[in-house]
Amino acid sequence: MKSSRFTARAQGVRWLAVGLSALALTLSGCSAQGGSPSDSSSTAAQVSEPSLEFAGPNGEKPGKITDLVLTDDEKAKVKSGKFKAAFVWHTSSEFVSAVEKGAREEFTALGIDVVASTQANFDAATQANNLQTVLALKPDIIVTIAVDPVSAEATFKPAVDKGTKLVVMTTPPANYHAGNEFVSIVTESLTDAGKMNATILGDALGGEGDIGYMYHDADFWFTNQRDKAFKSWTQFLYPGEKIVAEVGFTDEAKTQELAAAMIARNPNIKGIYVPWATAAQGVLAALRDAGRSDVKVVTNDLDATLAADMARDGNAVGLVGNSSISLGKGLATASAYGVLGKTAPALVATTPTKVTKDNLVQGWKDDYGVEPPQSVTGK
Structure with a gap:
């Protein structure tokens, strides 16, 4: 497997991390x-x-991945909506592929069509270009992780302005918050x-x-x-x-x-x-x-x-x-929360595996x- 070049320079980012004094x-x-x-x-x-104390970038307190639950009626509403989803990844790896596999399986079960999957080799400019390409396909949902949180604030604004539901694996754009610019963070x-x-x-x-x-x-x-x-x-x-x-x-x-x-x-x-x-x-x-x-x-x-x-x-x-398959399914379920207008936990986490x-x-x-x-x- 080829090593990818990590070029992200998140200089100047100062996340509020409540509970991280320890x-x-x-x-x-x-x-x-x-x-x-x-x-x-x-x-x-x-x-x-x-x-x-594990906390999110804005001080979010983590819940469990099992906190993401859809009723049968909610699943039926999602299936009838004929929604489209896309992945705008930071890089490619066996881990990312496994997460996407879990998400695709859950998207299929929910009747959500995946229209694109891109990766940026940890390059913020490439991710910005990928987003513009993806937006042309008019997805209702974008699953992503910001390469550079600072520049991603502007990069993902067109998606937010269009009402596209962003669901984040680990790292959101700077100054974005769950329930506003994105639905939820799903991580380990x-x-x-x-x-x-x-x-x-x-x-x-x-x-x-x-x-x-x-x-x-x-x-x-x-x-x-x-x-x-x-x-x-x-x-x-x-x-x-x-x-x-x-x-x-x-x-x-x-x-x-x-x-x-x-x-x-x-x-x-x-x-x-x-x-x-x-x-x-x-x-x-x-x-x-x-x-x-x-x-x-x-x-x-x-x-x-x-x-x-x-x-x-x-x-x-x-x-x-990272319990990757479970993490991917969680991302897809959180996406369903977004298109349903249902409030999701701000942060949920899988249990890592040794x-x-x-x-x-x-x-x-x-x-x-x-x-x-x-x-x-x-x-």
Whole structure:
């Protein structure tokens, strides 16, 4: 699977994140070459149990995906409406494909016709062009995630002005609010995902050793919360682990050189956290080039490259899935709320799934709704 270039620069975005004061750990990134952080937050002995409160970009309190419910009468009204939907994605990946699969299945059950699906390779200008193309098809519903929340405010205004129902997976345009410019946010429980990454790596290392912490160095509420949760839970649960290098990035194509510098400057590193799977592909490449088969890697999203490495007892020791099919169905159900004029929860979240070599095949099926590729199973 080709790595996509993360070019989003969400500079200047300052989301209101009510309840995130407990998450306010300073991400003091090192130089591009990595290095030991200077802040005292890496001293695990001084860390108390995290009190991490998951909240949306505008302080929305999350409900469960099961809070999205349609009556038989409401389903019949949607079916009779002959509504059209389109996907305006941020990028393409196995995760996005699985989410779309779940959404399409639910759209079909609701009699909603999907007229388009676009992706932007994490480029805000491309997403803006894609939206204009999609709007020409006059969809009643657009399922999306903003590449750059700031520029997306203007990008998606024509859709809002037309009365198109926007349903958001994770990240809405800046200054958009549920019940007004969009229907609902459907995502995963970010703090739970961060904790799962921490426990996978902690178990793999036996709770001991130096680790590297890579994080998304942009104001992107979704990745920021997940990254911080990993760091907080690692420091609390595994006092024998020490974060000796912190490296931020915005372009996932740079992770190979950043990881190479990190392990060169910190040769005792035994584990690395990476925010998402395609970014972790570069980390695996750096470890392979350095002959460092001893370094364990954890990340988010199920990915064939990482999964195949894990199946072969490589560097990857765990992936945290998003319950992608369920997430997609939730997006479609929230879309039905929109066309019905029914008030939806502002934010609902799926429960992430912990996938290791022991449950790799079943975990892939549960998350993506299909068998893992041959590169993973060897069949």
